[in-house]
Amino acid sequence: MSLSSDLNDMVDEKLKVFEDIMSNAKQIQDSVLKEILTLNANTEYLRSFLNGRSDKELFKKKVPVMTYEDIRPYIERVANGEPSDVISAKPIIGFLLSSGTSGEKGKIFPLDNKYFENIVFFTHISSLLTCKHVNGAKQGKELTFNFTKPAFTTPSGLPVSSLTSSFLKSDYFKNRPPNDVFSLTSPDKVIFCPDNKQSMYCHILCGLVQRDEVVSLASPFASVLVRAIIFLSNNWKELCSNIRSGQLSKWIKDVDCRSSVSLILGGPNLELADLIEQECSQKSWEGIITRIWPKTKYLESIVTGQMAHYIPTLDFYSNKLPFISPFYASSETMFGINVNPLCKPQDVSYTFLPNVSYFEFLLVNEVNKVEIVDLVDVKLGCYYEPLVTNYAGLHRYRIGDIVQVTGFYNSTPQFKFVQRKNVVLSVHLETTTEEQILNAVTQARSVLESSDLMLIEFTCVADTSAGGLGHYVFYWELKSKTNNANPEIDDELLVECCELLEKSLDIDYWKYRSKDGPIGALEIRVVQQGTFDSIMDIYISRGASITQYKTPICIKSAEALAILEDRILVRVFSNSSP
Numbered sequence: 001m002s003l004s005s006d007l008n009d010m011v012d013e014k015l016k017v018f019e020d021i022m023s024n025a026k027q028i029q030d031s032v033l034k035e036i037l038t039l040n041a042n043t044e045y046l047r048s049f050l051n052g053r054s055d056k057e058l059f060k061k062k063v064p065v066m067t068y069e070d071i072r073p074y075i076e077r078v079a080n081g082e083p084s085d086v087i088s089a090k091p092i093i094g095f096l097l098s099s100g101t102s103g104e105k106g107k108i109f110p111l112d113n114k115y116f117e118n119i120v121f122f123t124h125i126s127s128l129l130t131c132k133h134v135n136g137a138k139q140g141k142e143l144t145f146n147f148t149k150p151a152f153t154t155p156s157g158l159p160v161s162s163l164t165s166s167f168l169k170s171d172y173f174k175n176r177p178p179n180d181v182f183s184l185t186s187p188d189k190v191i192f193c194p195d196n197k198q199s200m201y202c203h204i205l206c207g208l209v210q211r212d213e214v215v216s217l218a219s220p221f222a223s224v225l226v227r228a229i230i231f232l233s234n235n236w237k238e239l240c241s242n243i244r245s246g247q248l249s250k251w252i253k254d255v256d257c258r259s260s261v262s263l264i265l266g267g268p269n270l271e272l273a274d275l276i277e278q279e280c281s282q283k284s285w286e287g288i289i290t291r292i293w294p295k296t297k298y299l300e301s302i303v304t305g306q307m308a309h310y311i312p313t314l315d316f317y318s319n320k321l322p323f324i325s326p327f328y329a330s331s332e333t334m335f336g337i338n339v340n341p342l343c344k345p346q347d348v349s350y351t352f353l354p355n356v357s358y359f360e361f362l363l364v365n366e367v368n369k370v371e372i373v374d375l376v377d378v379k380l381g382c383y384y385e386p387l388v389t390n391y392a393g394l395h396r397y398r399i400g401d402i403v404q405v406t407g408f409y410n411s412t413p414q415f416k417f418v419q420r421k422n423v424v425l426s427v428h429l430e431t432t433t434e435e436q437i438l439n440a441v442t443q444a445r446s447v448l449e450s451s452d453l454m455l456i457e458f459t460c461v462a463d464t465s466a467g468g469l470g471h472y473v474f475y476w477e478l479k480s481k482t483n484n485a486n487p488e489i490d491d492e493l494l495v496e497c498c499e500l501l502e503k504s505l506d507i508d509y510w511k512y513r514s515k516d517g518p519i520g521a522l523e524i525r526v527v528q529q530g531t532f533d534s535i536m537d538i539y540i541s542r543g544a545s546i547t548q549y550k551t552p553i554c555i556k557s558a559e560a561l562a563i564l565e566d567r568i569l570v571r572v573f574s575n576s577s578p
């Protein structure tokens with residue numbers, strides 16, 4: 001028997017556990033709920049509704065659907081030193097800080113060890129699925145852009161950190177079995193370096209030195225991969241000089257990073273430095289990923305929802321390598337896995353795992369009739385907002401995402417991520433949703449394809465500063481496909497983009513964009529390169545992690561808006577006649 005058929009048999013054998021879970025969704029969901037209710041029956045929160053009982057009917061009848069504002073006071077009490085059993089029978093070991101870029105006020109969620117066990121399970125299944133679908137996926141290393149930052153502590157001394165930081169610093173990651181997940185090109189010390197810039201430099205340097213072994217580039221969200229390539233484009237000369245001399249730059253001060261990366265760097269390597277320099281100094285950066293890492297088979301990152309907007313840029317840099325968008329997860333719970341890892345990004349659905357949390361679904365409908373169904377009772381094609389009941393103290397918690405049922409895997413439903421619920425742009429009485437904004441940008445950026453320009457980041461705002469009349473403003477950061485200077489901008493091309501943006505908006509928008517109507521012509525304001533990094537820095541300084549950071553689609557922060565306004569290079573308006 002060949003090595004690869006041996007491996008396939010082993011993978012299939014291991015995936016059997018997963019197949020069994022997916023065939024018993026109803027029974028598993030019922031027992032997860034029973035377990036949570038029995039465990040948490042005497043927490044202060046649940047006791048007030050269930051009086052110590054734990055049956056499902058009573059739960060559905062008595063326990064209300066909750067938003068963050070409902071649970072905030074309970075969470076804050078535990079954070080301030082009251083015992084975990086205000087909300088959770090099992091000890092709360094810390095809190096997860098959500099990326100918090102859509103709303104302004106930070107949210108922290110209780111964390112227990114069960115959550116880490118779920119992450120281990122998800123990553124394990126997901127890597128098995130990758131092995132099954134990608135030939136040779138295991139025969140190399142993954143260049144993964146993972147970052148951590150120091151946790152801050154609550155008054156009671158519990159750590160507060162992002163989901164990725166908390167997991168990466170936990171023993172579940174540190175003591176992972178050596179052959180269980182893909183080997184990484186970076187030593188763990190690089191991940192634990194508290195300075196993200198030093199980490200990024202070292203991740204890339206380790207990846208360059210081991211270029212012949214790299215089979216994939218990965219990061220939790222696609223935005224980080226784009227950021228990594230831009231970092232490479234700004235720093236390749238210094239990276240090559242380190243490889244040439246075998247000496248790490250002096251500004252890498254983190255002692256653990258220095259010692260572990262110096263070992264990987266080894267001695268001077270002139271040949272490798274020349275080779276990378278040759279690739280990076282070519283005029284166009286098209287296909288740079290596959291030129292530098294020729295054995296790369298795929299990119300692994302979430303590319304659905306808001307992240308879809310990074311696909312064209314990554315397609316350009318990677319010569320259209322396949323994407324694997326592995327799972328759907330949040331600070332509240334892990335949701336689902338992509339069981340068809342090589343499918344096209346637009347076809348990705350996530351199969352919810354019934355053993356991680358208890359899931360209910362609130363139907364999104366026009367008539368505002370409240371209809372909540374169990375995981376196994378969702379209907380094909382319908383749109384829902386997931387409600388989560390987890391082990392750590394969330395009960396029927398509204399996630400704020402909208403998902404659509406696309407099919408079933410064994411008996412378990414699969415969902416496409418549609419959008420965040422509360423991202424809307426509105427000048428007058430119209431509402432333009434996140435999904436519509438993303439679609440409009442996808443249409444408009446196609447105009448850039450034949451030019452030297454790429455759209456790297458964007459955000460938008462409903463500018464109503466002109467009294468009665470308002471208009472949509474899109475801030476775009478553009479990058480040249482051939483160099484790093486602020487790009488030369490052709491106004492006519494951008495006017496065309498403005499018009500396509502407008503054309504893609506729906507009748508609701510156009511109703512008010514009539515002659516003398518309340519909505520004026522749409523505007524694009526091109527901002528200097530690096531502007532969106534400065535905006536990210538604001539959120540990072542407030543506690544967000546670089547790994548989970550998502551550029552706000554609609555900007556609300558006055559501080560961020562001031563940065564954008566300060567860095568405008570060009571402004572153009574749509575000429576479309578209403």
Ligand code: AMP
Nearest residue numbers: 098099302304305327328329330331417
């Ligand atoms: P956070 O709580 O900061 O970890 O952010 C979680 C949010 O990120 C989710 O509620 C989604 O809005 C978004 N998200 C997570 N995974 C995905 C995914 N696979 N596709 C699209 N959006 C996602």
